[in-house]
Amino acid sequence: MALKSWKELPIGCVVSDPGSASEYHTGSWRSQRPIWDNAKCIKCGICYVYCPEGCVQQTEDGFFKADLDYCKGCGICSHECWPRAIKMVEEE
Amino acid sequence: MGKRIGMEVAIAVAEAVGLCDIDMAAVYPITPQSHIAEHLSDLVANGEIDAEFVTVESEHSAMSAVIGASGAGARSFTATSSQGLMLMHELLPIASAMRLPICMAIANRAVSGPLNILNDHTDIMPQRDSGWISLFVENGQEAIDLSIQAFKIAEHKDVMLPVCVNIDGFQLTHMVEPFEMPSKEEVEKFLPPFVPHATLHPAKPVTMGAFAMSDYFTEIMKAKNEALKSSKKVILEVWDEWARLFGRAYKPVETYQAEDADVLMLTMGSMGETAQMAIDQLRAKGIKAGLVKLRLWRPFPLAEIKAVLKNVKKLIVTDRAISFGGPGGPVFSEIKSAMYAEARRPLIYNYIYGLGGRDVAVGEFVGMFDKVLADTKNEAADTYEFWGVRE
Ligand code: SF4
Ligand code: SF4
Numbered sequence: 037m038a039l040k041s042w043k044e045l046p047i048g049c050v051v052s053d054p055g056s057a058s059e060y061h062t063g064s065w066r067s068q069r070p071i072w073d074n075a076k077c078i079k080c081g082i083c084y085v086y087c088p089e090g091c092v093q094q095t096e097d098g099f100f101k102a103d104l105d106y107c108k109g110c111g112i113c114s115h116e117c118w119p120r121a122i123k124m125v126e127e128e
Numbered sequence: 129m130g131k132r133i134g135m136e137v138a139i140a141v142a143e144a145v146g147l148c149d150i151d152m153a154a155v156y157p158i159t160p161q162s163h164i165a166e167h168l169s170d171l172v173a174n175g176e177i178d179a180e181f182v183t184v185e186s187e188h189s190a191m192s193a194v195i196g197a198s199g200a201g202a203r204s205f206t207a208t209s210s211q212g213l214m215l216m217h218e219l220l221p222i223a224s225a226m227r228l229p230i231c232m233a234i235a236n237r238a239v240s241g242p243l244n245i246l247n248d249h250t251d252i253m254p255q256r257d258s259g260w261i262s263l264f265v266e267n268g269q270e271a272i273d274l275s276i277q278a279f280k281i282a283e284h285k286d287v288m289l290p291v292c293v294n295i296d297g298f299q300l301t302h303m304v305e306p307f308e309m310p311s312k313e314e315v316e317k318f319l320p321p322f323v324p325h326a327t328l329h330p331a332k333p334v335t336m337g338a339f340a341m342s343d344y345f346t347e348i349m350k351a352k353n354e355a356l357k358s359s360k361k362v363i364l365e366v367w368d369e370w371a372r373l374f375g376r377a378y379k380p381v382e383t384y385q386a387e388d389a390d391v392l393m394l395t396m397g398s399m400g401e402t403a404q405m406a407i408d409q410l411r412a413k414g415i416k417a418g419l420v421k422l423r424l425w426r427p428f429p430l431a432e433i434k435a436v437l438k439n440v441k442k443l444i445v446t447d448r449a450i451s452f453g454g455p456g457g458p459v460f461s462e463i464k465s466a467m468y469a470e471a472r473r474p475l476i477y478n479y480i481y482g483l484g485g486r487d488v489a490v491g492e493f494v495g496m497f498d499k500v501l502a503d504t505k506n507e508a509a510d511t512y513e514f515w516g517v518r519e
Contacts, residue, residue, distance in 0.1 A: 039343060039347075040344075041347065042346075042347040042348070042350040042351040042354070043351070045344075045347060045348060045351050047227050047288055047325045047326075048225070048226045048227035048228070048288070048325060048326065048336065049225070049226075049338060049340065049348055050226075050325070050326040050334050050335070050336055051334060051335035051336075051338050052332075052334045054333040054334075054335075
C-alpha cells in the first residue's frame, strides 16, 4: 500500500472505512512465533481469550492456532497456557 | 442593532454563547470562570436555550465530554481557568488533531504554586503548542464579539479547529461594563448551522482518533500545522464580515499611535487599555511612543508583526508569564525569533509583569518607556526583567 502524503490525509484522520484495521498486518512485528503442541492441549480456550490481537482461532478438531498475518509474537498465549502447550520459537 | 447594556463580562460571555445555538456545554466551575458556567447552566435550566448542560466532575471530563459531543456533531462549548486548563492539557492536542471545532472561554488566571486565583497568562502559555486557535481580548465588548465569532471561525469547512478566547480573569470577567449585545436575529444571520466534517453515528460508522505509527505521524503533524496556519485566512474573512455587520473591526495585530513611533510596546489582553493611557501621557510630553496589541496568538501573525515592527528602533515586549530558566518571556521569545532574519529590526526589551493579579498602573507603563529610552547604550536590550520586583 502506497503511503499517503500529508495533503492526502482525510480531515482529522477520520477512518471512514469500518474494519479497515484488518488491512494492517501486525504479523510483520513478530520476532517469535507460537507453536502449539496439541498433545498437551486440554482445549480450555485460555489462549483464545488472552490473545490481545484476537488472532487465535479454534479449528474444527477443537484445538487452537494463530493467524500469523496478525500474530505479533507477544507470547501472552504461551505465558497463560497452564499445561504449557504453546512454545515460542525464534522467527528465521 | 443590538441594544446597549451594562453587565458583568462573564455573564455577558455566557449570554453571547447562549445566542449561538449551542447543542451542549460541559463546564466545571473554577474561579474566576465560574460565573460563565453558572449563568450558562441557568440559561439551560430556565429553558432559554435548547441545549444540554453536562455537569462533570473535573475539567478533564469537561474537555472529554465536549470532544465526544463535537465528534457526534454537536456545537459544543466549555470554559475554564488556570488549574482547570492545566487539567485539560492532555486533551487539548487531541481535540485539535481530531479537528473538532470546540469553543472555549478561558478566564486567564495564574497557575499554582503558590495558589493564587488572580489574573495573568501563565495558564494559556503552556497550552501554546496544543494546536488550538488562540485569541486575546481587551475588554467586555471584545469578549462578547469573539465568543460569537469563535464558532464561525472554528466550524468553517477550511478550518475545523478548536478555538479558545482568552479573557483576563477578574480584570475583565468580573467587571461590569457597558456594551452592545448582538440580537438573536443578528447572530442567526451571522452564524450558519454547524456542518461537521464527520459524525459518530451508527448508520455510518467511522473511527475518530485512531492510532498512527511513525510511518504516518509526521504527515499528520504537518497537516495539522498547515490547517492551523491557513486558518488565518478565514479568521480575517470573519473579522471583515463582523466589521460590515456590527461596525467593530478586529485585526490579528492592532496598533495605537504606532505609525511614527520611535519606541513601541507590545501587550496582550486587558493591559492594552492601561498602556494606551500611558501612550497618551508620553505623547503629550512629545515622546513618540506607540502600542502594539497582539490579538491573534495562534496562528501566530508573522507577516503582520513584521510589518508593524519594521520601522521602530526600540520595542518593549510585555509578558504575563515566565519561561523558567528560558531566554525570556514566551511572547518575547516569539517576537524576537519573528524579527531575527529581518534586515531592519528593533532592539527588543522584555518586562515580565502583572503576575498573580499584581496591578500595573499607568505610571508604571510610563516608567517602562522611560527606562528603555534612558538606555542610550542599549545595554538592557535583549534581556528580560521582572518589572517592579522587590530586590
Ligand atoms: S491455553 Fe493451552 S491448553 Fe488451553 S486451549 Fe490454548 S493451547 Fe490448549
Ligand atoms: S503470540 Fe501473542 S499475538 Fe500471537 S497468538 Fe499468542 S497471544 Fe496472540
